[in-house]
Amino acid sequence: MPSALPSVPGLDLAARYIPGSDTGVGGDWYDLFTLPSGAIGIVIGDVVGSGLRAAVIMGRLRSALRAYALETADPAAVLAKLDRKVSHFEPNAMATVSYALFDPETNQLDISLAGHPPPVYAHPQSPAVLLDAAADLPVGTHLSDRKRRTSRLVVPEGTVVCFYTDGLVERKNVSVDKGLQRLCGAVHIAGWAESACTRILETLLSGNEPIDDIAVAVLHRT
Secondary structure (H helix, E strand, O other): OOOOOOOEOOEEEEEEEEOOOOOOOOOEEEEEEEOOOOOEEEEEEEEOOOHHHHHHHHHHHHHHHHHHHOOOOOHHHHHHHHHHHHHHHOOOOOEEEEEEEEEOOOOEEEEEEEOOOOOEEEOOOOOOEEOOOOEEOOEOOOOOOOOOOOEEEEOOOOOEEEEEOHHHOOEOOEOHHHHHHHHHHHHHOOOOHHHHHHHHHHHHHOOOOOOOOEEEEEEEEO
């Protein structure tokens, strides 16, 4: 995980990582970084599997994605490069990844989803909803010829956007839809990014230790 989150005027960021109780280490990660253009990269991903192997692969993917992010401003192109890398050098690995690029000058958020659940966002005085973004295949599917897509969201002042891994919303004997509904409810009543992270985890975990590891990142435009 990054040692510190970017500091950008008008932007409030927070993130959390909670290891799963079954393994103590896994392949979920988040990453937030500033690019030379001034744009903010927001990554959240989940390597299929658990334990040390998944964690090692996660570290490689995190480093590779940062390198590709320096080469292009299109999130879909970044994930296409990452897919090619995983398919060639990690033939038995697969991961879901969400990569978003926020431009503080235009307040636009460009996002590409590689098999990852879409973020939840809430405008001021509006219910939180899942972002209606194009969903593509996970990285490592050996189908690198499939064109990946980027969706765009304008982020008005006061908007909260929550990125997460599936360990946050998946529970035994409970539908994923129910988990997503609870997440939308938690984001809707959240404000500042730090308090949003706290309330989201309190609402979704309800005092229980997660079985799977969880990563959460929240963007709040102030």
